Amino acid sequence: MSNALLNGRQVADTMLVQTRAQVADLKANGWAPRLCSISVGDVSAVQLYVRNQKRTAEKADIQFEEVHFPAEIHQEQLLAAIHGMNADPRVTGIILQRPVPQHLSIKQLQGAIHPLKDVEGMHPASIGNIVYNELELGPCTAMASVELLRQTSLSLAGLEVVVVGHSEIVGKPIAFLLMAEGATVTVCHHMTRNLSVHSRRADALFVAVGKPGLIKAEMVKPGAAVIDIGINQITLPDGSTKVVGDVDFDSVSQIAGWITPVPGGVGPVTVAVLMRNAVIGATRQKKHYESLFGPQAQ
């Protein structure tokens, strides 16, 4: 089976060229995008993500502010910090990394981010847009995963898609994004009785569970597109650590028609989508401001 590696770094680099040009435009009009990236506590996948956001924001010429809080922070303190960023006219985008510690309400925190600055589109008022097929700005990992499927030239209308994992920020948005394109979508999760029965039917299989080696070759339809969203840090016998996905890459890459590697697949495109969303957010604020006050005096 000839199979194609979906190169996330290449897709990300192409997106960043366009984003950088849009940033230059915004800056020329007095709207330099500024992204505030909030993380709470110390989660390795979050630290990895924020590190790559910082590096990529520099490449895209987007101002970047890492805002880190200790796991012990109280809900009210975090809400106050978010309200401060909402009110700060320099800040055009806010992302709140997940997970947050159990004692915090992610829904209330997400709801506190002003919809115009919500660069992940996870505000209850924003995530609904996906149901209405308004797909310009959405959760970055979900958008990145669908972007990589588009690289396969598979027609999405009627495509048999299986999504394994049903998180609010990845699994569910992917299902909605693909339903908007006319795909037939099945969403599996930990309560699904026989995962293989579903995964073997899929022309496109998305896996976002957080379990190394969950998907093996016999669970995949020959020729299918496999989008591996898992980001698992494993320790090798010699004690060194490595980032792997949820798919057993060596065996599945032998029969998949297309497959995304980890690292080098969904990850880099997620970061590039975040930068694109930061530009969309700043552009929306510019339009909103101009609709009220007219163009900014230069």
Ligand SMILES: Nc1nc(=O)c2c([nH]1)NC[C@@H]1CN(c3ccc(C(=O)N[C@@H](CCC(=O)O)C(=O)O)cc3)C=[N+]21
């Ligand atoms: N609100 C929210 N949105 C998220 O999208 C979100 C989150 N919270 N919490 C944490 C997870 C994790 N995540 C990653 C994205 C990219 C890489 C990434 O850049 N990976 C690269 C680099 C890996 C490396 O440098 O070794 C790769 O896979 O090639 C990693 C992890 C987004 N997340």
